[in-house]
Amino acid sequence: MSRPTPLRGVHEALGATLTDFAGWLMPLRYGSESAEHNAVRQAAGLFDLSHMGEIFVTGPQAAEALDYALVGYVSALEPGRARYTMIVNAEGGVLDDLIVYRLAPEEFMVVANASNYPMVAAQLTERAKAFDAVVDDRSDRYALIAVQGPRSQEILATLTDADLGGLKYYAGLPATVSGRPALIARTGYTGEDGFELFVDGADAEPLWAALTEAGEPYGLRPAGLSARDTLRLEAGMPLYGNELSAALTPFDAGLGRVVRFDKPGDFVGRAALEPLKDVPPSRRLVGLVATGRRVPRHGYPVVDAGGAVVGEVTSGAPSQSLGRPIAMAYVDNGPAEGLAVDIRGSHEPVEVVDLPFYRRNK
Amino acid sequence: MSSIPEELNYTKEHEWVAGLDDGLTLTxxxxxxxxxxxxxxxxxxxxxxxxxxxxxxxxGEVESTKSVSDIYAPVGGEIVEVNSAVVDDPSLVNGDPYGEGWLFRVRLEGDADDLLSAEEYAALTSGES
Structure with a gap:
């Protein structure tokens, strides 16, 4: 039985197609997912992301505890700022990718994926034991609503006095939105400018309604997980379970930059990861653009000109922005020419391209 | 509730078949x-x-943003016509599934006894949704 978010009634009233995602009953799409995708690229989209986890770490040694527990240099973060980071196991395998917000000098919020946050909370609790810090999983209390797209700031500005123009990318500030308390973060998973609002679950419905009304003149529309997936794929952003897993290190995923060996002290995974930092991996995560119209999908083999398997697709979808199917794949080092994806027995040619597939005009 | 036109026949694989009453070529x-x-x-x-x-x-196959599904022949016979418009513009399947979104025509050989009536198909889909 999937868990509903506080916005379930809203999704049902909108006629959403609901789907189970990581144990949650989530909106897959409200109408056409292509229209939702395009609305986010051209105007704005409204997302329910209440399935994400919010884990608070507080106390005099909260920063040191997170420096030890995560690969990032959390203690160097200024209050009000956020960082993309990861939690790895002792072998360096990725347990989850995270965003850490420093809300105050001794207060941090760790945002984890729906499928992983109970494990992340347990790991943080274990790893923080030797520190003067308290780990508190508040995921059940929070709803998360995202407004994403080029018109996001104009829409949100009609509902808050907060200084949105002064809010940098990967920063957050406590504010009031439509009369209700919200942590406004300038973050997202779409490749567009946008905001994520962390709010009390009881405030989710009225805030959704206020945003819907405020966004109407700007072309805002509700957008489901299907659009979220194609948007993040175009933006070249990894999805845990697809591009990231415990079998891969951050270096394997081409994200070695998030591992901060320059921070003080030991951290979980340091001993395993340190020897890997200058070793070029034998395969790398690449972008693929299909020549034809069939879509390479998760798990499909990548083959070379001779038909030998040289990699595997991690995510794939038709791209609205490119007009062709795109995919991310782990591919062995070797010639990039002549590659194809085995799509149910037929070798469909692909071009290897740099990620991301899509970059917004700033 | 999606529409299920009375005059058509259906399959368990969610295809519709038109023309069973009129002759041998089915859409x-x-x-x-x-x-x-x-x-x-x-x-x-x-x-x-x-x-x-x-x-x-x-x-054949029908591919959407999230998934891919096979198309099955609802009856045996010879393929006599295919809808090239839907190949060029696959969104016709969503926009007009019972009209411009038709896929192919088949000249029936043998029987078509396994096809469902609209009522039977409605019962099938209400059980799934």
């Missing part, structure tokens, strides 16, 4: 229920004209 497409379940259709592969098919054969 085949996917139902509104299937189109809604798939989401935006982005690619349609139809069978070759002239191909000889048996009931239940996979003869």
């Amino acid at each position: 085949v497409g996917i139902t509104a229920y299937a189109a809604e379940a798939l989401g935006d259709v982005v690619y349609v592969q139809v069978p070759e004209v002239g191909a000889s098919v048996s009931a239940g054969d996979a003869v």
Whole structure:
């Protein structure tokens, strides 16, 4: 039985197609997912992301505890700022990718994926034991609503006095939105400018309604997980379970930059990861653009000109922005020419391209 | 609730079949229920004209943002026409599944006894939704 978010009634009233995602009953799409995708690229989209986890770490040694527990240099973060980071196991395998917000000098919020946050909370609790810090999983209390797209700031500005123009990318500030308390973060998973609002679950419905009304003149529309997936794929952003897993290190995923060996002290995974930092991996995560119209999908083999398997697709979808199917794949080092994806027995040619597939005009 | 036109026949694989009462050439497409379940259709592969098919054969595929599904021959016979418009514009499957979104025509050989009535198909889909 999937868990509903506080916005379930809203999704049902909108006629959403609901789907189970990581144990949650989530909106897959409200109408056409292509229209939702395009609305986010051209105007704005409204997302329910209440399935994400919010884990608070507080106390005099909260920063040191997170420096030890995560690969990032959390203690160097200024209050009000956020960082993309990861939690790895002792072998360096990725347990989850995270965003850490420093809300105050001794207060941090760790945002984890729906499928992983109970494990992340347990790991943080274990790893923080030797520190003067308290780990508190508040995921059940929070709803998360995202407004994403080029018109996001104009829409949100009609509902808050907060200084949105002064809010940098990967920063957050406590504010009031439509009369209700919200942590406004300038973050997202779409490749567009946008905001994520962390709010009390009881405030989710009225805030959704206020945003819907405020966004109407700007072309805002509700957008489901299907659009979220194609948007993040175009933006070249990894999805845990697809591009990231415990079998891969951050270096394997081409994200070695998030591992901060320059921070003080030991951290979980340091001993395993340190020897890997200058070793070029034998395969790398690449972008693929299909020549034809069939879509390479998760798990499909990548083959070379001779038909030998040289990699595997991690995510794939038709791209609205490119007009062709795109995919991310782990591919062995070797010639990039002549590659194809085995799509149910037929070798469909692909071009290897740099990620991301899509970059917004700033 | 998606529409299930009374005058058509259906299959368990969520295809519709038109023309059973009139003659031997049947038109085949996917139902509104299937189109809604798939989401935006982005690619349609139809069978070759002239191909000889048996009931239940996979003869093509319909691909949406999130998934790909086979198209099956609802009856045995020869493929006599395919809808090139839907190959060029797969969104016709979503926009007009029972009309412009038709997929192919097959000249019936043998029987069509396994097809469902509209009432039977409605019962099938209400059980699934």
